[in-house]
Amino acid sequence: MSQRSYWSLAAVGLAVPVACWWLLATSGVVNRVFLPSPYDVIHRVGVWFSDDDLLADIGISAFRVVTGWALSALIAIPLGLLIGTFRVVRALLEPLTDFIRYMPAVAFIPLVMLWIGIDEGAKIGIIFIGTFFQMVLMVAEDVRRVPMAQIEAAQTMGATRREVIEEVIVPSAKPALLDTLRITMGWAWTYLVVAELVAANSGLGYAIIKAQRFLQTDKIFAGIILIGAIGLAMDQAFRLVHRLAFPWLHARS
Amino acid sequence: MASAISCRSVCKVFATGRKEIIALQNVTLDVADGEFLTVVGASGCGKSTLLRVLAGLESYTSGSVTTAGATVVGPGAERGMVFQNYSLYPWLTVLGNIKFPRQLAIHTRDRTSSDVETASGRADALLHLMGLAHVATAYPSQLSGGMQQRVAIARALMTRPRILLMDEPFGALDAQTREVMHDLILYVSALEDCTVVFVTHDVEEAIYLGRRVLLMAPQPGRIDSIYDVPLPPQRGQSMKHATEFLRLKSEIRERIAGTSGLRTDLELLQKLSRRAAR
Numbered sequence: 001m002s003q004r005s006y007w008s009l010a011a012v013g014l015a016v017p018v019a020c021w022w023l024l025a026t027s028g029v030v031n032r033v034f035l036p037s038p039y040d041v042i043h044r045v046g047v048w049f050s051d052d053d054l055l056a057d058i059g060i061s062a063f064r065v066v067t068g069w070a071l072s073a074l075i076a077i078p079l080g081l082l083i084g085t086f087r088v089v090r091a092l093l094e095p096l097t098d099f100i101r102y103m104p105a106v107a108f109i110p111l112v113m114l115w116i117g118i119d120e121g122a123k124i125g126i127i128f129i130g131t132f133f134q135m136v137l138m139v140a141e142d143v144r145r146v147p148m149a150q151i152e153a154a155q156t157m158g159a160t161r162r163e164v165i166e167e168v169i170v171p172s173a174k175p176a177l178l179d180t181l182r183i184t185m186g187w188a189w190t191y192l193v194v195a196e197l198v199a200a201n202s203g204l205g206y207a208i209i210k211a212q213r214f215l216q217t218d219k220i221f222a223g224i225i226l227i228g229a230i231g232l233a234m235d236q237a238f239r240l241v242h243r244l245a246f247p248w249l250h251a252r253s
Numbered sequence: 254m255a256s257a258i259s260c261r262s263v264c265k266v267f268a269t270g271r272k273e274i275i276a277l278q279n280v281t282l283d284v285a286d287g288e289f290l291t292v293v294g295a296s297g298c299g300k301s302t303l304l305r306v307l308a309g310l311e312s313y314t315s316g317s318v319t320t321a322g323a324t325v326v327g328p329g330a331e332r333g334m335v336f337q338n339y340s341l342y343p344w345l346t347v348l349g350n351i352k353f354p355r356q357l358a359i360h361t362r363d364r365t366s367s368d369v370e371t372a373s374g375r376a377d378a379l380l381h382l383m384g385l386a387h388v389a390t391a392y393p394s395q396l397s398g399g400m401q402q403r404v405a406i407a408r409a410l411m412t413r414p415r416i417l418l419m420d421e422p423f424g425a426l427d428a429q430t431r432e433v434m435h436d437l438i439l440y441v442s443a444l445e446d447c448t449v450v451f452v453t454h455d456v457e458e459a460i461y462l463g464r465r466v467l468l469m470a471p472q473p474g475r476i477d478s479i480y481d482v483p484l485p486p487q488r489g490q491s492m493k494h495a496t497e498f499l500r501l502k503s504e505i506r507e508r509i510a511g512t513s514g515l516r517t518d519l520e521l522l523q524k525l526s527r528r529a530a531r
Contacts, residue, residue, distance in 0.1 A: 149340035152310050153405075157412060158330030158359040167356055171344050248344050248392040 036218035041225065044218040048207075054226075061192055061203040062230065064120065068127025069188040072135055073181060080139025084173075085165060090140070097136050105130035105191060109198050123195040123203075130191035131184045138184070142176035143169060175246045182238035189231050257416055257448035258284040258307060263316035265302055265474075275473035276302045277313070282467070282476065289442060289449045291463030293456055293505065295513030299474020300452045301420055307450060308334045308418050320416055330359060333414030333447075335405050335422045341393040348389040351407045352376050360412060372411075379407040382441060399430035406438065410445055417442065419451040423458070432490060435461055439488055456505050460498060461488060468505060470512035477512055480505060 018038060024030060025037035032040070048054040082089040083097075108129050116122045146169050154168045196205025204223050211219035243250055265277035276299045284290050292300045305311035306318060309328040318325040320332060328334075341350050354360050355372055380386050383403040393401050402422055409417060419438075423431045439462060442449045453459050459466045463482055470477040483497045492498055 147339040149336040149338070150342060152308075152328070153334065153336060153340040153408075154353075154357075155310065155328040156308055156330070156332060156334040156409070156418075157354040157357060158328070159357050160359075163357055167353075168342070172342070174344075246344070248394060251392050251395055 033215060034217060036221055040218040041221045044216070044222045045226070048219065048222060052207075057202060057204050057207055058226070058230065061196070061205065061227075064123045064195065064203065065127060065185070065188045065192045068124040068191070069131055069185055071124065072128050072132040072184070072188075076132055076135035077139055077177065080136045081143055081165070081169070083136065083140040084143025085169060094137070094140065097133050101133040101137060106194055109194070113198070123192070123200060126195040126198075127188050127191045130194070131188050134187065135180065135184045138180040139177060142173045142180055145176060146172040175242065175249055178238065178242055178245070182235060182242075185234055185238070186231055189227060193227070256283045257286045257288070257321060258282070258450065259317075259319045260303075260307075261317045263303075263306065263318055264314045265299070265306060265311065266314045277306070278473040278475045280316070280476055284448055284450060287446060287448055289439070289451065289462060289464050290467055291459035291465075292450065292452045292467045292469060293454065293459045293509065294469035294477070295471050295509050296454070297471040297474070298469035298477075298512070299471070300469050302474060303469070304334075304418050304420050304450060304452050307416075308332055310334075330354070330412045331414050332416045332418060333409035333412065334418045335402070335409050335420065337421045337424050338398070338401070340405055341401055341408075343393050346390050346392055347385055347396070347404050348376065348380065350393065350404050351379055351385075351411055353408060354411045375411065375413075379410055382444075383407045383437070397430075398426050399434060402426065402434065403437070406441070410441070410447075413445070414447060416448045416450070417445075419449065421453055422451075424454070431458070436488075436490070438462065456502055456509070457493065460484075460501055460505070461493060466501075466505060468508055468512075478508065 021035075022038050025032065025035050025040075036044075045054070048057075079093070083093055084090070105126060109126055112122050112125045112129070116125050150168050150172055151164055154164050159167065192203070193205035193208070196203045197209050200206040204227055208220050208223040211217070211223065260280050260282040263277055263280040264275070267274040267276050280299075280303060292303065294300045302311060306313050307320070307325065309325050309332065325332075342353065345353065352372075355376075360372075380389055383406060385400070385403055385407065388396060388400065393404060396404070405422070422438075423434050426434065435458065438449075438451075451459075451462055453462075460482055464486065466480045466482060468477045468480065469475065480501060482501065484492055484495070
């Protein structure tokens with residue numbers, strides 16, 4: 001498929017649901033209080049921006065997401081690398097991680113609030129719990145997918161264990177690792193809302209909760225759509241980095 | 254002549270749960286310096302295991318394996334290995350792949366500037382020798398399978414190994430590309446003066462390349478027989494039609510079929526087809 005037909009189809013795929021939404025909202029079948037029109041939502045975004053400091057909400061939410069996610073990556077990548085590389089570490093840690101992974105992160109919220117309080121740390125902590133355990137296992141899997149022949153070839157050229165990790169496993173797994181970071185960033189946004197629903201007085205998730213109290217459905221819509229748009233933008237940024245950082249994956253003769 | 258490789262009663266047992274599988278039983282083998290030995294056999298005969306034991310990628314249960322007089326305890330740069338596929342580094346260019354060993358401490362220790370120059374010259378020489386000069390800056394994914402294997406061979410030769418171990422290196426290539434690669438590997442191994450152990454499932458390939466053909470048998474994996482190839486050292490494609498070539502080929506094929514334990518039950522097949530016809 002050509003680039004052009006891809007983008008025209010993508011435009012249709014986005015336009016149709018919006019058009020349906022508009023028709024449904026303006027037809028009067030549904031009460032405007034419960035289903036605001038796209039125009040109401042856009043208008044609300046404008047008011048939010050000019051009167052309610054939208055940028056501050058976006059800023060604090062993005063800060064929480066990125067910090068929680070980055071902390072998680074900082075520990076998960078080296079740990080996943082060890083689990084994926086050394087059988088001893090794998091036996092030691094993988095079952096435990098697997099076990100914790102199935103515990104719902106949301107259920108940790110009361111505990112997090114008791115331990116860390118309701119400051120920034122609590123929100124970042126919830127995002128961390130939500131992403132970390134999945135990330136460790138995904139990184140370990142990325143590392144395990146490095147073809148054995150690549151590793152063994154290095155060994156027959158005289159590479160030490162450390163060199164195999166640094167010169168083969170890490171560069172070989174890098175594209176998959178970046179994809180893992182991209183996907184877990186999406187989850188971090190999901191947990192942001194959870195974190196802000198519970199204990200916050202700023203941020204996009206908090207704004208959504210507050211809007212519910214005042215029956216401002218248009219603001220709820222605006223918040224949800226903004227989070228979606230920010231997530232999409234970050235996702236595309238990751239894809240761009242992927243293309244720039246790994247030219248060999250995109251080079252074709 | 255001195256032995257490049259010497260195996261004495263080598264056994265290799267894989268333990269899978271409660272069952273033990275004997276991958277290699279009492280393998281005793283000498284490969285002369287500069288020899289081209291090919292290894293064939295039915296699947297499960299341990300030919301790849303033997304090669305991996307020689308490479309040091311696989312341990313052995315008992316016996317002794319020495320290369321150039323030194324006991325094999327793990328992989329080493331004096332024993333280069335070429336794999337069937339997926340061994341190239343896709344993030345490096347062709348030249349980057351060939352120069353890869355130069356990043357490793359073992360090849361950079363105590364290096365002088367003239368060594369660096371020599372190594373650089375060697376990478377260039379290999380690039381030309383393997384016919385890769387025009388794709389030096391391409392990535393492996395941009396090359397055909399045959400060209401990728403040329404890169405793998407060049408990279409394995411970069412460290413000047415005394416022994417080159419090849420595990421079905423042309424198994425994924427088409428017939429025409431294979432023929433070109435056969436003449437290339439014969440030429441290069443003679444030029445580099447290295448000992449080659451070449452595992453394949455293709456009997457014709459084994460006879461064409463090998464000075465001797467080692468036939469292994471499965472269950473337990475063992476050496477069945479060794480054939481001297483009655484062809485002059487300088488090989489040419491026309492020899493594949495020579496009587497002695499064809500005779501040896503059918504002899505080895507029959508022997509492999511005999512050791513594989515897999516026989517087609519012709520009587521049963523006939524009975525079944527007769528029943529189907531009725």
